[in-house]
Amino acid sequence: QVQLVESGGGLVQPGDSLRLSCAASGRSFSSYAMAWFRQAPGKEREFVAVISWGAINTYYADSVKGRFTISRDNAKNTVYLQMNSLRPEDTAVYYCAADRGPPRTTPAVYAYWGQGTQVTVSS
Secondary structure, X not given: OOEEEEEOOEXXXXXXXXXXXXXXXXXOHHHOEEEEEEEOOOOOOEEEEEEOOOOOOEEEOOOOOOOXXXXXXXXXXXXXXXXXXXXXXXXXXXXXXXXXXXXXXXXXXXXXXXOOEEEEEOO
């Protein structure tokens, strides 16, 4: 069992940066692939980024590639999402998710989810 708690969201202006954190409790965090998804009002949850358990592999949605960076600190049981050059279309609730399998982009395969943190990008 893994419990996930996101933090770091907020209201920022276009072009600003934010770093989201996801703290995990429970055993064997380092054996889980960790992902970030987001969901805007009226839209389906969409993949943002994923990192493998050993941080060897990372994958990004095309919409955030080059602007967002996912990383993890297994000693702190935490995964991060550094978001730069934020745009209004990045506005959403951001969720982290965990799964024992390989890094994947489909929400349905993830067994564990946090409660989400709101990111609003507006001038």
